[in-house]
Amino acid sequence: xxxxCNRHVGVKVRCAALATITILAASSCTTLRASxxxxxxxxxxxxxxxxxxxxxxxxxxxxxxxxxxKVAEQRNDVLGTLLMNLDSEKSPDVKxxxxxxIGCYRLDQGVRExxxxxxxxxxxxxDPLTESLWGPYPAQEALIAIGRPSITPMLELLATDPxxxxxxxxxxxxxxxxxxxxxxFILQRAHAAATDPKRRANLxxxxxxxxxxxx
Numbered sequence: 001x002x003x004x005c006n007r008h009v010g011v012k013v014r015c016a017a018l019a020t021i022t023i024l025a026a027s028s029c030t031t032l033r034a035s036x037x038x039x040x041x042x043x044x045x046x047x048x049x050x051x052x053x054x055x056x057x058x059x060x061x062x063x064x065x066x067x068x069x070k071v072a073e074q075r076n077d078v079l080g081t082l083l084m085n086l087d088s089e090k091s092p093d094v095k096x097x098x099x100x101x102i103g104c105y106r107l108d109q110g111v112r113e114x115x116x117x118x119x120x121x122x123x124x125x126x127d128p129l130t131e132s133l134w135g136p137y138p139a140q141e142a143l144i145a146i147g148r149p150s151i152t153p154m155l156e157l158l159a160t161d162p163x164x165x166x167x168x169x170x171x172x173x174x175x176x177x178x179x180x181x182x183x184x185f186i187l188q189r190a191h192a193a194a195t196d197p198k199r200r201a202n203l204x205x206x207x208x209x210x211x212x213x214x215x
Contacts, residue, residue: 079107086113096122096138103142108149114139115153118173119166140169144176151177155190158206159199171209183210 079102086098099117102110117139125132134141143150154170161167175183187210191203 075105075107076109078105079110082107083110083113086117092120092122095120096134099138099142100134103138103145106146108146111143111146111150111153114143114146114150115157118143118157118169119163137169140173143173147177151186155186155203158187159190159194159202162202167206168209171206172213175210175213180210180213180215 082098082102086095089095089098095117099114099120102114119137120139121136122132122134122138124136143154150173154173157170158167161170171183171187174186177183178186184207187203187207191200191207194200194203
């Protein structure tokens with residue numbers, strides 16, 4: 001199952017819109033008027049970031065470091081806001097949107113929470129003509145979108161987690177992040193390195209599950 005984050009331009013536009021809402025929430029911006037001809041009020045964090053961007057063309061290492069630090073700080077703020085909503089929100093649609101955004105932002109610091117929610121399932125829209133931003137397992141899609149930082153947590157899940165659905169989803173993540181041949185090599189190497197009999201058996205089972213995935 002491939003990530004839906006970049007399926008087409010419309011999805012990317014909607015991803016950006018959701019992302020903008022999240023950034024504004026994280027920075028406590030309370031006023032944004034984006035209708036045609038209306039004034040857009042930028043929050044202080046955004047203004048500071050734009051100022052840093054304006055200076056990045058200047059060959060000043062300190063300015064570049066400040067920019068990178070500000071971007072990292074805002075990414076952490078966004079992740080904190082998303083995870084807060086993931087923990088507190090009961091609506092499955094909101095949870096799905098949070099998981100989706102973590103993947104769109106490639107927020108690898110949120111991988112642990114994505115692993116926890118990997119088998120969180122979203123009901124498909126009742127209207128067959130309505131296209132969803134995410135598939136049935138948005139956390140799995142986010143792990144695929146994040147890429148290689150997801151591999152080690154998936155191997156740990158496969159070595160320890162007994163639930164069949166979670167195991168199938170984890171194998172798919174490794175296969176989709178890499179490719180079937182590299183996924184096989186990764187699982188074989190993890191199996192060879194395991195010393196605990198139960199972990200070895202679980203990883204052998206993961207190899208069998210890989211073989212059963214649709215080509």
